[in-house]
Amino acid sequence: MSEERIEKMITSRAVNKALSCKAAFELAGELGVSPGAMGAAADKLDIHLLECQLGLFGYKPEKKIVKPLDAVDPALESAIRSALVNDRLPCRVAWEIAELFHVEKMTVSAACETLGIKIRPCQLGAF
Numbered sequence: 001m002s003e004e005r006i007e008k009m010i011t012s013r014a015v016n017k018a019l020s021c022k023a024a025f026e027l028a029g030e031l032g033v034s035p036g037a038m039g040a041a042a043d044k045l046d047i048h049l050l051e052c053q054l055g056l057f058g059y060k061p062e063k064k065i066v067k068p069l070d071a072v073d074p075a076l077e078s079a080i081r082s083a084l085v086n087d088r089l090p091c092r093v094a095w096e097i098a099e100l101f102h103v104e105k106m107t108v109s110a111a112c113e114t115l116g117i118k119i120r121p122c123q124l125g126a127f
Helices: 003-013 021-031 035-044 074-082 091-101 105-115
Strands: 018-020 048-050
Touching (some): 074 091, 074 105, 091 105
């Protein structure tokens, strides 16, 4: 996939120089490129990424919308803790855990908030 084609598709989907996380992942799938390549191309075009599917960035006015849970299911906590890399949970792994437990992605990020665990790195390269 040519860089020019990727950039053209990003520009066509961007609204006010912004692209949602969901749209970036959809484009990556359609074009057969990695989310990281999509994020790098958006960055090159000065297209801002919004509305992280984990609730961690791109929302107004607070930037992030994820809130801690009252309690974290012990099995979910175990899965999160066993997947940590340098005391952080990679975004990709957070998505995998959400799928494994049949919960929303934001439930995993909320559990991480409760547990004091940072989610990094972002698959799109936003953080």
